[in-house]
Amino acid sequence: MSADKPIVWTIAGSDSGGGAGIQADLATMTDLGCHACSVIASVTAQNSVAVNGVEPVSEAILLAQLDTLLADLPPRAIKIGLLANQRQIHLVADWLLTHIRPLRTKEGQPIPVILDPVMVASCGDALAAQVKTQGEEGESSTQPMQSQSKQGLQMQVQPKQGGLDFTPFRGVLSLITPNLSEFGRLLGEATTSRDEILPQAKMLSNQLACHLLITGGDKGALWQNEWAEDLFVCNEVAHTSTIHQHRGFRLSSERVDNPNHHGSGCTLSSAIACFLAQGLVLHDAILMAKAYVSQGIRFARAVGAGAGPLAHCGWPAGLTSLPLIVDAQMPANAAQPFNFPKLQRPIGVYPVVDRLETLEQVLAAGASTAQLRIKLVDDGRADIKPVGAPDESALEALIKEAIALGRAYDAQVFINDYWQLALKHGAFGIHLGQEDLCSADLEAIAKAGIALGISSHGVFEMALASQLNPSYLALGHIFPTPTKSMPSNPQGLKHLAHMVALWTPNCPRVAIGGIDASRLGQVKQTGVEAVAVVRAVTQAESPGEAYRRLASMWEVAHGAR
Ligand SMILES: Cc1ncc(COP(=O)(O)OP(=O)(O)O)c(N)n1
Ligand SMILES: Cc1nc(C(=O)O)sc1CCOP(=O)(O)O
Numbered sequence: 215m216s217a218d219k220p221i222v223w224t225i226a227g228s229d230s231g232g233g234a235g236i237q238a239d240l241a242t243m244t245d246l247g248c249h250a251c252s253v254i255a256s257v258t259a260q261n262s263v264a265v266n267g268v269e270p271v272s273e274a275i276l277l278a279q280l281d282t283l284l285a286d287l288p289p290r291a292i293k294i295g296l297l298a299n300q301r302q303i304h305l306v307a308d309w310l311l312t313h314i315r316p317l318r319t320k321e322g323q324p325i326p327v328i329l330d331p332v333m334v335a336s337c338g339d340a341l342a343a344q345v346k347t348q349g350e351e352g353e354s355s356t357q358p359m360q361s362q363s364k365q366g367l368q369m370q371v372q373p374k375q376g377g378l379d380f381t382p383f384r385g386v387l388s389l390i391t392p393n394l395s396e397f398g399r400l401l402g403e404a405t406t407s408r409d410e411i412l413p414q415a416k417m418l419s420n421q422l423a424c425h426l427l428i429t430g431g432d433k434g435a436l437w438q439n440e441w442a443e444d445l446f447v448c449n450e451v452a453h454t455s456t457i458h459q460h461r462g463f464r465l466s467s468e469r470v471d472n473p474n475h476h477g478s479g480c481t482l483s484s485a486i487a488c489f490l491a492q493g494l495v496l497h498d499a500i501l502m503a504k505a506y507v508s509q510g511i512r513f514a515r516a517v518g519a520g521a522g523p524l525a526h527c528g529w530p531a532g533l534t535s536l537p538l539i540v541d542a543q544m545p546a547n548a549a550q551p552f553n554f555p556k557l558q559r560p561i562g563v564y565p566v567v568d569r570l571e572t573l574e575q576v577l578a579a580g581a582s583t584a585q586l587r588i589k590l591v592d593d594g595r596a597d598i599k600p601v602g603a604p605d606e607s608a609l610e611a612l613i614k615e616a617i618a619l620g621r622a623y624d625a626q627v628f629i630n631d632y633w634q635l636a637l638k639h640g641a642f643g644i645h646l647g648q649e650d651l652c653s654a655d656l657e658a659i660a661k662a663g664i665a666l667g668i669s670s671h672g673v674f675e676m677a678l679a680s681q682l683n684p685s686y687l688a689l690g691h692i693f694p695t696p697t698k699s700m701p702s703n704p705q706g707l708k709h710l711a712h713m714v715a716l717w718t719p720n721c722p723r724v725a726i727g728g729i730d731a732s733r734l735g736q737v738k739q740t741g742v743e744a745v746a747v748v749r750a751v752t753q754a755e756s757p758g759e760a761y762r763r764l765a766s767m768w769e770v771a772h773g774a775r
């Protein structure tokens with residue numbers, strides 16, 4: 215196996231029409247740089263307009279596929295799609311609980327398992343047994359089903375009354391991705407209003423002990439119009455900022471107007487599995503997978519008489535917008551349209567320092583932009599060495615002085631964290647982390663005409679931060695760094711390049727974390743507009759000299775082609 219091609223499994227049904235199911239999963243996984251393995255649970259006789267038969271494979275061959283793959287091609291992530299009946303659900307769930315739940319990735323994490331609870335094809339025909347359509351007794355899964363047209367099909371399944379029950383998967387699932395109508399079926403009741411979905415979603419997420427993404431792509435409710443709204447409920451997501459680990463979000467995206475979207479649910483869930491396999495955190499994997507599906511629908515073409523399959527165009531790039539992300543407790547239009555000042559000069563190399571003396575040295579060496587980042591820990595170097603409570607007046611004096619230095623050198627000096635003091639003394643700019651955003655008075659900062667820089671760790675936080683129209687977006691941490699203890703994993707150059715290519719905000723992006731002279735060139739090649747450095751300047755014998763050297767290296771390094 216090639217080290218950079220993680221193995222991803224799909225356990226699903228074959229779509230003879232080539233648009234959904236196993237075929238969509240394999241195309242997605244290969245397209246996203248994974249090695250795709252398939253466990254075929256059923257064979258469907260399907261084209262773009264109808265499902266004319268579904269036949270589950272035997273228990274023996276279902277288990278043999280799983281055992282055989284595990285012996286040689288262990289998964290880095292698993293996607294589960296169509297399981298044809300309750301018996302298959304029990305078999306696969308038991309097998310995963312026994313064989314996959316004990317496994318860990320090399321980073322010590324459980325193997326992500328994504329369940330897309332498919333029951334009905336996009337043409338409206340039932341795929342799974344026991345999923346009843348109007349006027350149908352809903353049975354023998356081994357018999358070819360009667361073809362049904364889309365019109366007039368009304369699902370009546372109630373899990374506790376003969377519908378599919380996915381609770382056997384409890385304990386092995388990471389994420390379940392029903393669309394709105396599947397969500398209703400899982401609950402055994404029709405989804406009612408937009409507001410009632412959040413408590414219902416939390417309930418299902420608790421029942422199955424996994425994160426939940428309800429997709430709104432199927433226009434299954436009144437509030438799903440030209441914007442498709444997904445609901446993401448999570449609990450304890452590893453390696454993301456603590457503030458986002460236990461939350462619900464609504465993700466709204468402009469609907470791509472193309473009737474050719476066959477297999478979009480399969481593609482979304484397999485893309486999430488691939489992005490997780492490539493080391494993205496769940497929030498980022500979901501956002502990237504949504505971008506992949508939007509791109510796929512945008513370029514999809516009809517093949518037969520019905521809806522055509524999604525196009526597979528590689529890692530998403532060149533998007534014109536990112537989904538609007540809103541806390542699920544807030545009204546849909548809660549994101550505040552602030553307008554922080556644009557920077558007057560390019561950032562280039564951005565020294566982040568903890569002493570006034572160093573600040574003055576880098577400004578004197580020509581830095582256009584610098585940051586005073588005081589952390590009240592006694593590391594023996596900082597200007598303030600607190601014993602017990604922070605010394606408020608010393609802190610205020612330092613911040614005042616830093617602002618004055620910025621003015622004296624006509625530089626863009628940002629104050630980290632202490633936004634009240636920065637506001638009080640008229641700083642050029644303030645830098646805030648994702649956690650700080652909840653407590654800071656952004657309206658007052660914007661009104662005062664103070665520039666704002668915001669930290670982000672991954673695509674999800676980048677999208678969230680960009681909604682505030684900041685003056686710059688920091689993308690961290692790119693490489694391991696001892697300077698700060700981080701909940702997130704390093705992004706690495708590859709993910710940085712993907713993030714930069716995904717979409718261009720209307721402010722500069724600054725890469726931070728573990729960057730020094732030896733890495734400057736590679737970072738610039740990703741296309742990011744600027745770099746921030748702490749140790750590369752603060753630990754140099756001459757911070758001014760170190761800044762000058764980095765700045766001239768940055769100047770001559772090649773950017774993205
Ligand atoms: C340019 C830049 N990027 C990121 C940070 C980190 O800010 P934050 O997340 O608030 O963490 P602390 O710096 O407060 O530890 C930054 N300061 N500057
Ligand atoms: C302060 C800070 N913020 C980060 C982020 O990712 O938000 S990484 C970081 C430390 C960067 O230090 P160095 O250049 O010494 O590696």
Ligand SMILES: [Mg+2]
Binds near residue numbers: 631645650
């Ligand atoms: Mg901070």
